[in-house]
Amino acid sequence: MATDILQRNNVQVVGHGPRTLLFVNGFGCDQTMWRYITPAFSEHFKLVLFDHVGGSLSDANAYEPLKYATLHGYAQDVLAICRQLDLSQVTLIGHSVGAMIGVLAAIAEPSRFQQLLLLCPSPCYLNEPGYYGGFDKADIVAMLEFMQTDYVGWADTFAPLIMGNPEQPSLADELSHSFCQTLPAIAQQFARVTFLSDNRLDIRQLQTPCVLLQSAKDLIAPLEVGDYLKKHIPGSILITLPVAGHCPQLSAPMETLLAMEACLAA
Numbered sequence: 091m092a093t094d095i096l097q098r099n100n101v102q103v104v105g106h107g108p109r110t111l112l113f114v115n116g117f118g119c120d121q122t123m124w125r126y127i128t129p130a131f132s133e134h135f136k137l138v139l140f141d142h143v144g145g146s147l148s149d150a151n152a153y154e155p156l157k158y159a160t161l162h163g164y165a166q167d168v169l170a171i172c173r174q175l176d177l178s179q180v181t182l183i184g185h186s187v188g189a190m191i192g193v194l195a196a197i198a199e200p201s202r203f204q205q206l207l208l209l210c211p212s213p214c215y216l217n218e219p220g221y222y223g224g225f226d227k228a229d230i231v232a233m234l235e236f237m238q239t240d241y242v243g244w245a246d247t248f249a250p251l252i253m254g255n256p257e258q259p260s261l262a263d264e265l266s267h268s269f270c271q272t273l274p275a276i277a278q279q280f281a282r283v284t285f286l287s288d289n290r291l292d293i294r295q296l297q298t299p300c301v302l303l304q305s306a307k308d309l310i311a312p313l314e315v316g317d318y319l320k321k322h323i324p325g326s327i328l329i330t331l332p333v334a335g336h337c338p339q340l341s342a343p344m345e346t347l348l349a350m351e352a353c354l355a356a
Contacts, residue, residue, distance in 0.1 A: 094152075095170050096171075097149060098148060099141055099149075099171060100120075101138065101171055102121065102138075103175065105131060105134075106135075107136050109354075110135065110181065111137050111181050112171075112172070113137065113188075114188035114192045115140075115188050116186025116210075117187050117281060118265070118269040118272060120145055123268070123339060123340060124339055127343060138171065140167075142164060143158070144277070145272045146271045153273075153276055158276075160283060160287070161190055161284075162194055165195040165198060169195050169202070179203075179204040181205045182205075184207070184208050184209065185209045185337070185339065186209070186211070186336065189209065189212075190213060192208065193211075194289070196297075197295050197296055197297075203298045207301050207303060209303045209346070210305060212310065212311040212319075213288070213290045213315070213319065215285050216285075216286070222312065222314040225285070234281060234285070237274075237277070241277065242270060245269040250262040252309065252337070253265050254334040254341065258341060264340070265340075300325070301327045301328075301329060301353045302323070302327065305331055305334060305335055306331060307333075307334040309336065310336040316328050327353075329349055331346060332345065
């Protein structure tokens with residue numbers, strides 16, 4: 091069973107150092123998304139990377155629709171990896187929905203986590219009265235229907251919008267390819283869970299020190315979302331990177347890395 095967790099999630103441990111960095115991927119992304127960031131850390135930190143069940147080199151046969159019908163199922167996997175590797179005092183670096191998965195894990199077992207670095211997080215993507223998440227319900231429903239009818243077409247259409255930085259089209263191509271590494275049925279459920287989740291009440295329970303890193307221009311997590319998180323996560327710090335796009339670890343790795351290093355040093 092123990093080995094199964096590491097194989098199931100394609101867990102990789104690299105680097106050396108007394109502190110552990112645990113990277114949690116966003117929707118449709120695998121651990122290769124961190125490749126421009128991790129070399130700078132591997133000399134002084136132990137790095138733990140993994141893939142969500144159903145994505146990339148994980149064991150898709152381990153996917154349980156009921157378990158992964160909420161983000162709590164993904165948070166359970168984060169905690170299972172921590173237990174299996176006997177991790178404590180972890181700095182969790184979560185991207186996009188991986189940020190909220192990390193928040194849920196830290197709320198469930200706060201003693202395991204020393205710090206959260208949340209990259210382009212959002213607790214709720216839907217516009218609600220008094221809250222701007224970036225998307226109307228009809229837009230989300232239409233997107234999910236598009237995924238269901240033409241998954242590859244959806245990936246090719248939405249990857250450039252998510253990635254931003256049209257002057258670097260290879261980045262959007264990579265993201266689209268990454269989306270297509272996940273079985274469509276699993277990706278569709280993960281997308282539904284991601285874009286229809288509302289973690290606004292959860293974030294108020296977070297006690298772990300938290301740094302929010304947002305892009306100055308991000309279609310998926312607009313600036314209003316960062317302001318909301320800063321206001322509602324006790325003691326959190328908000329840093330706005332002078333970059334565009336929802337995946338700055340790929341599109342602006344140097345700016346992202348420098349901000350992360352400053353947070354870790356502090």
